[in-house]
Amino acid sequence: MSIFTPTNQIRLTNVAVVRMKKGGKRFEIACYKNKVVNWRAGAEKELDEVLQTHSVFVNVSKGQVAKKDDLTKSFGTDDLTAICKEILAKGELQVSDKERHSQLETMFRDIATIVAEKCVNPETKRPYTVNLIEGAMKDIHYSVKPNKSSKQQALEVIRQLKESMEIQRAHMRLRFVLPAKEAKRLKEKLKPLLQVVESEDFDEQLEMVCLVDPGCFREIDELIRCETRGRGSLEVLSLKDVEEGDEKF
């Protein structure tokens, strides 16, 4: 080997390596940066826009090409393009800067959208706009965690935002009918879960319309189902209790 000097040192730039272990051997292919994720998502359809070369390497940075024997042994074929496609689809890759950036940005937006959809301004019962939520998220320095689902993170964000601004999850409007026997007992149990009781009608059965936090829905559902043994009924009147229509000043 020659001496490693600056003149013969070739830096691989614009290269993203995708690796895969198969049959006890490690295979690599040389791809362009910021393209592999697009390929996997199906946005990029041109293989040549993804692959630098159709050859399969053992080590890309050293330029060691994989032996044909090893390839056929591991993949059962020597069609380099087919092998490249398989490695592209299944191999492990390092996400490039722009890919990560766009992923995080998309996720950030997604979280903001979910928050805006789920929440209202408690004073006006109107939703906040996504832009405003995004601004608020930046204000509290929320950092997106790429390995958690956006919905989970959205719930987390709502909790954090409550400290800095007037925000609240939009209430669900539920209506339930309870048989008279269990009504009193059940009502006591339900009480802590209900936010606002809009109407209450007690003749043969107890009929209630109330606003609840969507987080409690399952609990309420369970409670009514188990306690009344199927004689009570629960109905979702609206998923979100928001002001409808435009309002002119």
Place this chain on the structure above:
Amino acid sequence: MGLSSLDKIIALQRNPANIRNLCILAHVDHGKTTLADCLVATNGIISSRLAGKLRYLDSREDEQIRGITMKSSAISLHYRNGDQEYLLNLIDSPGHVDFSSEVSTAVRLCDGAIVVVDAVEGVCPQTQAVLRQAWLENIRPVLVINKIDRLIVELKLTSQEAYAHLQKILEQVNAVTGTLFTSKVLKERAEEDEEEEEKKKDSKTLSGDQVYDWSARLEEADDSQLYFSPDQGNVVFASATDGWGFSIQQFAQIYSQKMGIKAEVLLKTLWGDFYLNAKAKKIMKGAQAKGKKQLFVQLVLDNIWSLYDAVVTRRDKEKVEKVVTSLGVKLLARDLRHSDPKVLLSAICSQWLPVSQAVLLMVCEKLPSPLEIAAARVEKLMSVGARRFDSLPEQTQELKRAFLQCSSGANDPLIVFVSKMFAVDTKALPQNRQRPLTHEEMAQRRDLARQRHADSRAADHKGPTHSERTPQEAGDTLNLRSSDMDGCVCQMESLTLKDSKPEEEEEHQTFIAFARVFSGVAKKGQRVFVLGPKYDPAQALSCVSEVPHLSCCTMESLYLLMGRELEELEEVPVGNVLGIGGLEVSVLKSATLSTSPACPPFIPLNFEATPIVRVAIEPKHPSEMPKLVRGMRLLNQADPCAEVLIQETGEHVLVTAGEVHLQRCLDDLRDRFAKIEISASKPIIPFRETVVRPPKVDMVNEDLGKQHKIAIIHQVKEGRSSATLHVDSGGLVTLTTPNRLATVSIRAMPLPQEVTSLLERSAELIRTLEQINMSLREGKSLDISHRTLEAIIGLKTQLEILLQGRKWRNAVDRVWAFGPRRIGPNILLNSVEGYQRPSVWQCLGRVVKAGEAGAQVIRDLDNSIVSGFQLATLAGPMCEEPLMGVCFSVEKWDIQSPASPQHQDSLEEDSIAHGTLEDSKVEGSSETLEEGATAGPIQARRRPEAASADCYGPVSGQLIAAMKEACRHAFQAQPQRLMVAMYTCEIMATADVLGRVYGVLGKREGRVLHEEMKEGTDMFIIKAVLPVAESFGFADEFRKKTSGLASPQLVFSHWEVISSDPYWVPTTEEEYLHFGEKADSANQSLKYMNAVRRRKGLYVEEKIVEHAEKQRTLGKNK
């Protein structure tokens, strides 16, 4: 301004014959405010030296910076003409098109208008607009041709050329007036014809001798008073910056003395094709034909030209002196020596031909006083809407008399019209202002201060020595004599004032109504009725109890408007413009105030430009939301044109007339009303998603063969079918819940367009229907009014009519639900075999045939299906926007009941063979039908589902999710389309900008529906539709491209399907040829869809980097 002149003005206010209410109107930058400056300078409010530079009435900071007027402001001036003293209520108005609403507010309060026209630019779009406005309000205009100095200095015209030029301008102005007149006459004629026609129909006698009259009655109508002509005395030639101006009369008088010609003769001949025959000493006609100088040129223009020549161009000192002596003008040595010739010029001119003199004289002579208010105008003002004046109640008609007489007697009813509300700093109000103290007060305060001083001294040092005290006291007295100490005391006083009124400091803005008294006397503290625009005097007169649109309020204070200053008044008699405080609660933007309930509200202001520029406004910090809302409320009140609304999406939308107006509104919001940082952005544009029938032709208009169909099916199958999901070639989607217990099969179909719009229209009705159904399900009976029932039956029959054909057989009876939110324009159809579910029309059925209801029962989990449908229609798969016009038909719905059913149900075996699918996991399923054991009330009941509560959660939840997914897949199996909201756009444009109008519309995907010429004018009226998504910046571009000659108006009209498929890729050979493999040409619906998806943070199928090779190939640290 001194107090003496305030008294004078108050005295003058009582004499309506000598009041002139006028406004100055013109195109932007034609010199309105400069002219106003000259007039203001006559009253000594500003120095005449600064007139034209100060722009006194532009009191806002941004007005001064931008150099345009943004609001109308009033000032009262006093003018003495011989032995007559006049009070002029002058209103300066903005010329920029964005603020034309301010012009409307000004015009309404006036009896006359000064129309200013630039001598170089001539008639401009806004000149036309203001002439139209003045015309519509029936106020009399006079003309000022301004900036004549530019003809001399800039264009370097000879006096002869200038004369021709001026004549041309005059003709242009008169042409505009002429078209207004002809269009009015034609309109009247059309109305008359209609009436005649009706009469004929009524009588039904077709006499043979019908006379057709095509004379258009134009000849009969008298229009001689209408036009501007110098010899009529309603034209002034001026240069407001140089401070000169004249009317023909002035010169006629000068020359009648000099030359001994009668003034009347000169008056008639000074303007026009006349020349002076020096030999014959006669004025002859036909100057042009004989190549002679017109009289006007010879006697008037030449003088001015030579003056400019001497002073500005050649700077000939001797000649100047000669001119000065011949004019009999006295000049200050300072002006003579000044290096800038303009100073000298204005010094000469302002003494020779002061512009204010000419204009004021013309105003006093030619414009009507409030006494001369035209009967026609009164009738027009008082007849709201399409109602004729004659149809108003008698008492109301009597008011017209009070109106016309303009009397200010004690028992005359008070009628005041408020045209706008404007915000004033509370500190600037006269009550709170520091006013100069009278002598007694000063003395009093001096004593007080001395006392206090002494007291504090005494308290501080209990035993001060005499030697210390005396000099201080001496000093005190000394100081007190000087004005400094007074200032101190004043400050002290104001400090204590401030302390006592901390609440007032909070409210920085006070609203003052900009108003005019049309009848009676407005007194401070008087209680008046506030009449809303929809108020009907007939209602108030017939019943005494609660009358809509009527409220009561007190006029807490009255002000004299003096530009940026206000003077407090005790009472304001008829015919005056005034400011009223204390109305902010009861008056929003404009209103009619009266002491008589018989008074009708005045017709609403006629706005030339409707607000069309929409932006969404947000505070920088979310916690400041309440402040923003409050600020926007104030802004809404303060601006006659701006609209403010909160949309369902939670956006705060501000609608303004144009970009400049928007900028002003934002500045106001930032600095005055909300006092927070705000950001304005493009508003969110709503879309709808729908499906359509499979297209018959492809993108290049070729008939689609089988080839394409295969392609579609291929696309659908690819990657969609999984273990629980199956899509067949007909678009039927079968989905099984994760626990493999329930299966639903759904097909999506497009609804006919008429059905969609019918459902949209009857959303309210469907809501009531839903409520009725819900109570029915609970077994309660709700009292349904007969009318509602009829309406529902009507809706049903209409739907039946619209849904014809094999596909929709019995569809209306099978409607399961509407969505989203149970009221939307999408339908869930029950096509399940063997499931006789009561349809949404059950309330009708109950009335018609009550017996059958027992046989129809609702299955378990029926609600989950509906919920799933609601969720699916609320957010479609394309970009999570609501669906519209889609029908989901549930073809199969099977539930495998869990192992041990605890109740005795009749199980109905219903095995379904899915012949087409091989990998179907559903072999057969049983369907549980709850028998009507407890027949009678139909009730949905929840069964214990303990057994089924497995790892996938409760069945109901799973079914909702499955239903939602199934709907989405069924939707995707059909050709999907995006729907955009459309504006109808009405454009008034002159013929010469028509081409550019079409250009702008075409660029923004607009479509012209029709165009027609407005009768009697050269204006075209174009009606077009334009996607809301393309409307941002539309108005601005429009004005730029057409130089303001066309003005669009946008109103939301309907939803429209975009014909292009957002998922379209070339499939047929022709399409490949035409579009290439990638289909690079812009796909409108894809563009919209991706924009929405990006905004919402959804996945957008887009490459991060377009060309892999073209990336930056170096590492970051190199």
